[in-house]
Structures are given as structure tokens and as C-alpha cells.
Amino acid sequence: MIERKDDICILQITVPDESVAETITRAVLEDHLAACVHLSPVKSRYLWKGEISRDDELLLCMKTTMAAVDELERVIRGLHPYEVPEILVLPVAGGSEDYIAWVEGCISGRR
Amino acid sequence: MIERKDDICILQITVPDESVAETITRAVLEDHLAACVHLSPVKSRYLWKGEISRDDELLLCMKTTMAAVDELERVIRGLHPYEVPEILVLPVAGGSEDYIAWVEGCISGRR
Amino acid sequence: MIERKDDICILQITVPDESVAETITRAVLEDHLAACVHLSPVKSRYLWKGEISRDDELLLCMKTTMAAVDELERVIRGLHPYEVPEILVLPVAGGSEDYIAWVEGCISGRR
Numbered sequence: 504m505i506e507r508k509d510d511i512c513i514l515q516i517t518v519p520d521e522s523v524a525e526t527i528t529r530a531v532l533e534d535h536l537a538a539c540v541h542l543s544p545v546k547s548r549y550l551w552k553g554e555i556s557r558d559d560e561l562l563l564c565m566k567t568t569m570a571a572v573d574e575l576e577r578v579i580r581g582l583h584p585y586e587v588p589e590i591l592v593l594p595v596a597g598g599s600e601d602y603i604a605w606v607e608g609c610i611s612g613r614r
Numbered sequence: 615m616i617e618r619k620d621d622i623c624i625l626q627i628t629v630p631d632e633s634v635a636e637t638i639t640r641a642v643l644e645d646h647l648a649a650c651v652h653l654s655p656v657k658s659r660y661l662w663k664g665e666i667s668r669d670d671e672l673l674l675c676m677k678t679t680m681a682a683v684d685e686l687e688r689v690i691r692g693l694h695p696y697e698v699p700e701i702l703v704l705p706v707a708g709g710s711e712d713y714i715a716w717v718e719g720c721i722s723g724r725r
Numbered sequence: 726m727i728e729r730k731d732d733i734c735i736l737q738i739t740v741p742d743e744s745v746a747e748t749i750t751r752a753v754l755e756d757h758l759a760a761c762v763h764l765s766p767v768k769s770r771y772l773w774k775g776e777i778s779r780d781d782e783l784l785l786c787m788k789t790t791m792a793a794v795d796e797l798e799r800v801i802r803g804l805h806p807y808e809v810p811e812i813l814v815l816p817v818a819g820g821s822e823d824y825i826a827w828v829e830g831c832i833s834g835r836r
Contacts, residue, residue: 615795615798616795616798616812616814622813624813636770640770640777643771643772643777644777646772649772650769650770650771650811651769651770651771652739652767652768652769652782652784653767653768653769653770654765654766654767654768677811677813704815705815705816706813706814706816707734707791707814707815707816708794708813708814709811709812709813709814710802710810710812712809713809713810713811713812713813716809720772
């Protein structure tokens with residue numbers, strides 16, 4: 504059954520290259536601040552100082568808990584090269600019971 | 615106009631390869647449990663038995679309804695090779711009226 | 726700190742090719758209806774007139790505000806070749822304060 508539960512969330516960031524992606528990914532997993540991270544390439548178009556900028560970036564989607572997002576942001580900012588990195592929290596409405604328990608276990612396991 | 619409606623959702627899973635991806639995708643579409651499925655490659659990094667594991671997977675994002683997610687999970691689990699597959703339900707806040715009507719029609723069409 | 730704020734959202738669409746993707750992306754950025762757009766390739770499988778259709782598409786994820794989504798949809802539909810394009814609004818639960826302020830500034834800057 505799908506468990507309707509909203510303490511799990513996805514924290515989404517973008518980074519400029521693989522090296523930064525792997526450094527941040529390893530740090531947040533080793534600190535048990537995320538259970539799983541998906542890395543995928545994206546083309547970014549964005550407004551910066553009145554112009555449209557074009558970059559190739561990597562999107563990192565981190566499965567974590569709402570309780571962990573503040574500390575997760577702190578660790579990310581300490582390793583991120585951007586002045587204003589994209590850091591967004593996407594809500595999750597639920598999931599399969601054993602997967603949700605696994606994510607919660609990975610995160611809470613550190614306390 | 616954007617219709618503010620939350621009965622639509624995105625059910626997200628990951629699978630190990632194209633063959634499993636296409637088998638699950640065909641089953642959920644033929645059963646009218648999803649209207650549309652997006653497949654895209656991701657690099658996954660995750661905690662498993664105290665170590666960081668590294669896999670190349672496929673992410674499947676299924677446009678469905680909250681009413682269908684339990685049966686959708688049942689069908690997925692019957693075809694998925696993992697012991698604890700990622701199955702997450704992401705909420706949708708709304709969408710264009712005709713697209714939402716199309717998704718609802720695809721899913722409800724089976725009853 | 727992560728700011729718990731839900732006026733930001735992600736408007737997600739799919740398009741058939743790069744040319745349509747870049748045309749729509751430039752229009753919504755120049756009109757300050759989105760602050761940032763991520764483009765990524767997806768394989769789409771969907772039900773259309775009783776058959777499963779298979780297309781290679783591009784997914785566009787636009788960071789915008791809930792206040793802007795109706796006008797954003799209007800601009801997209803004016804440039805989109807599909808009869809029933811996928812246009813979905815995904816909620817955001819929060820994000821880093823400076824990034825959220827940047828998105829809000831890009832969008833509100835046009836008024």
C-alpha cells in the first residue's frame with residue numbers, strides 16, 4: 504500500500520560539474536543527511552543581471568526528511584561554488600511503506 | 615487557465631534497465647493506471663548496508679491520480695526486481711484544464 | 726536556513742524538439758514569467774486514441790510563482806504545437822532564502 508505521509512521530501516539543487524556533484528553527494532550521504540541522490544544533466548537558461556544566461560549543469564535530487572533540510576542546506580552551502588545556489592524543497596505526498604521506512608532509517612540512523 | 619486541482623499526481627520509481635522500464639511502462643498504460651510515463655537516465659548514489667552504492671538507473675515518472683496509486687503500486691511491485699524499490703508519490707498543485715481532463719479520462723476510462 | 730514558503734512553484738511542460746524548447750524558454754524568460762528553465766531529454770510513453778504512443782521529447786521545468794502561472798500558460802499555449810500540451814504545476818515547500826528571493830525578484834520585477 505502507498506503510505507500517505509509527508510515527512511519525506513526531495514531537496515533539489517544544481518551544480519556546475521561532476522566533481523562538485525560527487526563531492527556534495529558523498530558528504531550528504533556520509534553525514535546521513537540524504538538516503539539517496541539522483542544525478543542527471545540539465546541545460547539551464549536563466550535571468551542574470553538582465554541577460555539570459557545558458558549553462559550545462561547537473562541536477563541533484565536528494566531523498567531526505569523535512570526535519571533534516573536545514574542542516575542539509577548548511578552542508579551544501581559549505582561545498583557549493585555559487586553565490587546563490589538553487590536549493591528547493593519539493594514535497595512528497597507518500598510512498599511505499601518499506602521505501603519510506605528505509606529513507607527515515609537512513610536519516611534518523613545518525614542521531 | 616491553470617486549474618487548481620490536486621487529484622492528479624506523479625508516481626516516481628527507479629528501475630535498473632530499459633527492459634524492466636518498458637515492461638512496467640507497458641503494463642501500467644495498458645491497465646489504464648497511468649496516462650503518460652516519462653523515462654530518463656539517472657546516476658544513483660545511495661546508502662546500502664553502511665556503504666555508498668553507485669548505480670546507473672532509469673527514472674520513471676508516471677502521470678496518474680491519487681485514487682489509482684495503491685493499485686499502481688501493486689502492479690509495479692509484481693514486475694519490479696528490487697526488494698525495496700523506490701516508489702514515491704509527488705503532489706501536483708494544478709495544470710491546464712484539458713491536460714488534467716485527459717489524464718483523468720485515461721485513468722477513469724478503465725472503470 | 727530553509728525558508729518554508731509555497732508561493733514558488735515549478736511549471737512543467739514537454740515539447741517535441743530543441744527549436745520549440747528554446748523559443749518557449751526565451752519567451753517566458755524575456756517576459757519575466759520564469760526565473761530559470763531546466764531542459765532535459767525524456768522518452769515519453771502515453772495513451773492516445775487507445776494505443777500506446779512513443780516519442781522522444783524535451784521536459785522543461787520552469788521556476789516561477791503561483792501568481793504567474795495563468796499568464797505563463799497563456800504564453801506557452803501561444804507557442805506550443807500540440808493540441809493538448811502537458812502543463813502541470815508542481816508545488817514547492819520551501820528553499821534557501823536568497824534563491825527564493827531571486828526567483829520572486831525576477832518575476833515581480835516585471836510589474
